Amino acid sequence: MQDLKQYIEDNKQRFLDELFELIRIPSISSKPEHKDDMYRCAEMWKKLLLEGGADKAVIMETEGNPVVYGEKILDASYPTVLVYAHYDVQPAEPLELWTTPPFEPEVRDGKIYARGADDDKGQGFMHTKAFEYLVKTDQLKCNVKFLIEGEEEVGSPSLPKFCEENKELLKSDVILVSDTGMIAPDVPTITTGLRGLCYWEVEVTGPNRDLHSGLFGGAVANPINVLAKMITQMVDENGHITVPGFYDDVVEISDGERAMMAKAPYSEDAYKKALDVEELAGEKGFTTNERTGIRPSFDICGIWGGYTGDGAKTVLPSKAYAKISSRLVPDQDHEKIAELFCKHFESIAPKSVKVNIRHLHGGQAYGCPIDLPAYKAAEKACEEVYGERPVPVRSGGSIPIISDFERILGVKSVLMGFGLEADAIHSPNENFPLEQFFNGINTIPYFYKYFAESGK
């Protein structure tokens, strides 16, 4: 593949132009008003796949946003790789914190700034270009299938059913995904674990209307005070989640594996400095990497209630709300945890309020063995470009569909991602360094080469 670097060099501007066109479509899956944008984005992906060399590419309906499926089947004897990516993105709020508008991509200081620049338009797009290179230069020795969905950021609610109904179509030997990150620009990384997720919205109702805080304050339970207390009770002084049974199925990691994990480059000072916090906080007895990699977490993603405008309004509100998420680890079952949470949260509510819980979504945690042939192929591909063996890491993030793929399709996924922590995915000023972007396109073709050579 001596011509690969030159191919990328020759097509740089076109690659960026195409990616920017994709980014400009505000395909925010959590907002119903963007429904049309989801279809526009799917159409663009279909076009990219066909132009890249797919034999066919189609937009397939699901119960939610459509899926784009594409394929190039060369030979029944070749191994088959299913590339998974998602075309939807997170909401861009708070908008006022973006330096440039989230859906008008711009390159500054060697980085692409935009919502989706990394997650997952930028990373997904790399695969179409690596594929294009292999097809055009006749070096592809795998069958390739593409599955591009539009609901990853809301927990892929429709994709499991789609997979159930299309098992034959999606049949493959491995699933290849770039939706994760690297420890540092010079430290290639393959993600071997993902946390699962539960996400709820809770509503706490006190009095049946907003009350005057003077006339009633002190005698009627304030739902904000109560919600704050309930949230506080969910985690104890040691950072343990107090839901009974919560840790029952958590896989305890051996001291040996914890020692290996501890070898990953990490500077607590740099970490704190990057976040501008004086102290870190988390479960007692675990390091930062362990807290995000092998232990569950409990975060309030949003909270609101009462008067939130300018100035002072003296109100004892009727309602308070919170969006609550818990990250899970192998082998916690997200449905079981969701049930345990609801039961416990309701049980700690005082009689002075009513509680209503909506379970918004969930997903299982995932683990990938490092002796898998596809893992080895990814390892070699990274070595080819970066000159060193990639580090296997357990990520704190969740891609719920990855464990669903295993359950439904019976196929493992290899998570070879090129994002960086500083990419600020899900945050204002999301970005993706050009170097990561082009290195990704440079690495992926080697995966196909070594995976084909492994004979699966």
Place this chain on the structure above:
Amino acid sequence: MQDLKQYIEDNKQRFLDELFELIRIPSISSKPEHKDDMYRCAEMWKKLLLEGGADKAVIMETEGNPVVYGEKILDASYPTVLVYAHYDVQPAEPLELWTTPPFEPEVRDGKIYARGADDDKGQGFMHTKAFEYLVKTDQLKCNVKFLIEGEEEVGSPSLPKFCEENKELLKSDVILVSDTGMIAPDVPTITTGLRGLCYWEVEVTGPNRDLHSGLFGGAVANPINVLAKMITQMVDENGHITVPGFYDDVVEISDGERAMMAKAPYSEDAYKKALDVEELAGEKGFTTNERTGIRPSFDICGIWGGYTGDGAKTVLPSKAYAKISSRLVPDQDHEKIAELFCKHFESIAPKSVKVNIRHLHGGQAYGCPIDLPAYKAAEKACEEVYGERPVPVRSGGSIPIISDFERILGVKSVLMGFGLEADAIHSPNENFPLEQFFNGINTIPYFYKYFAESGK
């Protein structure tokens, strides 16, 4: 005053038309964008006073919203009554819960529905009509001054200075105020106590940007979780506020007075049913009326942070905010309490976050002795119209300026209010029953009569 009832009957529609014109001006003092409405509302008040028979009425600038001052000075030997009211109103949010728009008054089922219908446009307006009657029928035997301000709902920040600078102009024997309520439509009530108030906005900052809750969750302090815990720590299991020194100056009420208070009509079942709560909550060892009347309270009036839109966004936010208020009782000093609160709140913040506290406003509590001549005059006026002696009650609400009047002008206030609990002041669908409105206009002239007869 045999013709008083007839006078009200003959002018009913005009009274309502004039009040509605006043209500239609959205004079929301906490929102800077309503600055012009404050002046429009002041102009309307000036017109009402002049039409009612004032010798002069002027709009006077303050450091904030203007004050309307009017007077009718008849005879130096007459006692002088200063009528205080406010022309500003609370914000109307949440707008979607109003049956009819808040600034388009409508009479339904015998009640005026609008923001300010009671608090304090409806109640303040009654005084202009009682005054008008006395002037037109030549029965006024007091000098009358009017002081109508536009910042009561934000804590009257400019009025103390205005009073300091206009002591001679505002000189009077008593201040008469209708900005409080009655226990029931057939139970005349004079408010003898008001709670003081402290109001803060707190900002808790965790990481310097919103983070991905998967990649960081469990290792970095979430400012919403932390804020919830800090709020929870402010009140203990017995409903006691935990700020050191908070109760040091609280006047303990004698068992005898508590027994008298307990005679006020109150049904816990009816109270709970009206609010649709299964249980009440508050400080251990005190009844509902005591909890709101003679004990301080701690309420979160608003809270916000993170993602609050539709659906699920998995974010570990950078910031969380709360609007916090505490009602105070005699003899707590609001400035001292504000200091104690800040010190304590900062002291319980973990090092993983930064805390910023803005002290938005405050006011002292107030008490009125029931042997004051003006109190006796109000008592007799109520007896004249309602046929029974009014109940003296301590209200849980705050009118911070009332204690400032005493401090600066050296004059006590008599709080003869006609609102009802069901009027939903500060809430959606604020209303004022026509019966209360007309009874108020019917009662006030007798106050002047008996106060003049008392020779002060």
